[in-house]
Amino acid sequence: xxxxxxxxxxxxxxxxxxxxxxxxxAALDAVxxxxxxxxxxxDIGKRDRHAIERAAxxxxxxxxxxxxxxxxxxxxxxxxxxxxxxxxxxAEIIPISALTGDGVDRVLxxxxxxxxxxxxxxxxxxxxxQPERFLAAELIREKAxxxxxxxxxxxxxxxxxxxxxxxxxxRIRATIYVEREGQKGILIGRAGASLKKIGTAARKELEExxxxxxxxxxxxxxLRDWRDNPQLVRQLDWHLQLERxxxx
Numbered sequence: 001x002x003x004x005x006x007x008x009x010x011x012x013x014x015x016x017x018x019x020x021x022x023x024x025x026a027a028l029d030a031v032x033x034x035x036x037x038x039x040x041x042x043d044i045g046k047r048d049r050h051a052i053e054r055a056a057x058x059x060x061x062x063x064x065x066x067x068x069x070x071x072x073x074x075x076x077x078x079x080x081x082x083x084x085x086x087x088x089x090x091a092e093i094i095p096i097s098a099l100t101g102d103g104v105d106r107v108l109x110x111x112x113x114x115x116x117x118x119x120x121x122x123x124x125x126x127x128x129x130q131p132e133r134f135l136a137a138e139l140i141r142e143k144a145x146x147x148x149x150x151x152x153x154x155x156x157x158x159x160x161x162x163x164x165x166x167x168x169x170x171r172i173r174a175t176i177y178v179e180r181e182g183q184k185g186i187l188i189g190r191a192g193a194s195l196k197k198i199g200t201a202a203r204k205e206l207e208e209x210x211x212x213x214x215x216x217x218x219x220x221x222x223l224r225d226w227r228d229n230p231q232l233v234r235q236l237d238w239h240l241q242l243e244r245x246x247x248x
Contacts, residue, residue: 001112002121004031028058033114035063035107040080040095041071049087056088061114064090065107070097133160136172136206140218143201144176144187147194155179156187157223169213172206177223184220195220 006027028034036055038048055062064084069077081093092110096103122129137158144156157177164171178184188195195218203216 001108001115031060032116033061033063033111034058035065035111037065037067038084039068040066040077041068044080044084052084052087061091062088063107063110064088064093065103066093066095067098069095069102070100132210133163135209136160136163136202137174139205139209140174140176140198140202140216143198143205147198147201155183169215170206170210171215171217173217173219175219175221177221179222179224181222184222187220 004027034055036051038044038051052064055064066077066080066084077095081095085093091114094103094107094110096107098104128135137160141156141158144158155178158174159177160172160174162171162173176187178187186194187198189197199216199218203214206214206216
């Protein structure tokens with residue numbers, strides 16, 4: 001089973017948003033089962049209805065996964081299921097909690113039930129088709145966002161400047177881009193404490209994933225309105241990174 005995790009559905013208002021929606025459309029052309037995940041702990045709004053409308057245009061099997069059911073009373077769940085079920089034709093509507101794991105096994109079993117049988121697309125043991133450089137950038141970005149959740153929500157981009165492999169370790173040099181000077185100060189922290197914490201967390205997880213020692217060097221730069229910068233946004237595309245690696 002191949003799982004494709006797309007960006008969230010939204011109406012794009014920047015170069016980054018348009019590229020993200022391009023990723024969604026490309027994924028929908030290649031899958032057999034579409035699983036739309038919604039947060040049922042919040043009221044259904046325009047964005048949710050837009051997502052359901054987009055899912056309704058998918059010609060294959062559609063699932064609706066209602067996440068965060070651990071946050072609402074059980075009596076509230078059935079009316080929500082009935083209401084959302086009228087908006088589109090879903091093969092399965094499954095309540096889940098990503099936090100507790102409730103319903104997740106059922107989702108996996110149901111997806112397998114609806115998927116066609118076929119030859120494997122990837123070798124046994126391969127868990128991703130994304131370049132290691134891209135994984136490194138995503139992990140660094142994840143740690144940066146987790147460490148500064150309220151101050152620097154989604155204004156963070158990471159580009160790997162160099163990725164050098166030797167027999168003993170991998171040397172990674174990466175730049176974290178933000179949109180304002182204040183965000184840069186938050187990411188670096190007093191005497192570099194915040195950036196060090198981000199780097200340590202990313203390095204440890206990368207060492208676990210890649211199975212080797214990592215030397216990680218991080219820098220923070222301000223690039224105003226980078227989400228509207230087509231050149232930078234294009235560099236964040238892992239497909240382009242893979243093409244460059246193949247060319248090399």
